[in-house]
Amino acid sequence: MSTSNPKKFYAFSDSNNTINTISVNKIVRSLLIDKKYFWYTAGLLLAGEAILNLLIIKYVAYTEIDWVAYMQEVSGFLDGEIDYLNLKGDTGPLVYPAGFLYFYSALYYITSEGADIKLAQYIFAGIYIITLAIVFAIYSRSEKISPYVLTILCLSKRIHSIFVLRLFNDAITMAFLYANNNCASNSLALSIKMNVLLFFPAFGLVLYKSLGAWKTLNHLLLVIIIQIIIAFPFLSTFPSSYINRAFEFSRVFNYKWTVNWKFLDPSTFVNPEFAKLLLLGHFWVLAAFLFGIWCRTENGVLAVLKRGFIRKSKEVIWDDTVTADHITTLMFTSNFIGIIFSRTLHYQFYSWYFHSLPFLLWHSVKIPIVFRFALIGSIEYCWNVYPATSESSLLLLFCHMLVLAGLWSGEAEGIRYRHSYNNPSRQEVKKID
Secondary structure, eight states, X not given: OOOOOHHHHHHHHHHHHHHHHHHHHHHHHHHHHOGGGHHHHHHHHHHHHHHHHHHHHHHSOOOOSSHHHHHHHHHHHHTTOOOGGGOXXXXXXXXXXXXXXXXXXXXXXXXXXXXXXXXXXXHHHHHHHHHHHHHHHHHHTOTTOOGGGGGGGGOOHHHHIIIXXXXXXXXXXXXXXXXXXXXXXXXXXXXXXXXXXXXXXXXHHHHHHHHOHHHXXXXXXXXXHHHHHHTHHHHTTOHHHHHHHHTOTXXXXXXXXXXXXXXXOHHHHTOHHHHHHHHHHHHXXXXXXXXXXXXXXXXXXXXXXXXXXXXXXXXXXXXXXXXXXXXXXXXXHHHHHHHHTOSOOOGGGGGGTGGGHHHHHTTOTTSOHHHHHHHXXXXXXXXXXXXXXXXXXXXXXXXXXXXXXXXXXXTXXXXXXXXXXXXXXXXXXXXXX
């Protein structure tokens, strides 16, 4: 009877283990680094997020903040009240546009007049997954984003809370906004909450670059028409009530809930002069990016303005420079600038820009990767300090300014392609890292 050599067996076993380890490492590396496997990584993350959201709903207590007030506001509307001055809940008057009422009216019926909160949580978990999938699709169109960056989008405690534990309308607003960068989708998002206006400086510029002056006016008119159609029951009866409530730019916010200005004293926070200073800062920083970066490839703003009045011809090929990466970078940057100069940021407002942070930081190419992660971690920390403190607000402002500086010195124009008007073949002018 023959006997096997134990040494040979163990050597063979060790060899197999080494091969398996190498294979696993190669697979993991490919999933994290190789753009070809982007959607494999995205799919795994989405599946994991689906499970995680179900676990959060099951094991983490729901916190009532605005859901009951939303249902009260909707109830008044469904009872026939169309004067916005008379629509209110426990937290105060209704301050959201008409699209909010329609969407939450549907939730009102689906959740048995708001009583079935668990069902509402499952619906918002679905909205979370859909939003994340849409954001992944946006990221997939940028050559600067490796698959491992997607993991950052799944790590926010505050964002999970905003969606499935608080049921805020901010979550729905951003889902509509990310869904499709066109006039209809943006206008629908705007009809739920007006923070979407922070994207519009870049949106208007992108339209102008892509379509020229006259078509841009037509498209922006479409945004207004959609708003009028959605709000028609209110505009046709009590127009001033609707406009003053749904788009109340002069509203004074509660110092208690501010996340970004806690290092100021309450009197400064509510001072109208401080609001004017923020508005002025917002304007000048937007102007700096517009004149200094966003139109650099087209040789400046004046050149863009001039070409906007020239009818398209074979010599002018606009779409070569208005790439998906360029559009997303401008839109996200415009919104981020607005975030920095917002009169206040409440905890749910984090959803306005969280999903854009990794994208913006990976276009801040002069910031080392380890510091990009540190910035995201620091910002997340600030949004999880409750109540906000002077220190957390100062840290948040400092991090925001670092991201802004990184964009200014990095790739805040996005990946562009320059074309010659005599030779329409395109040439890449922004190198991929």
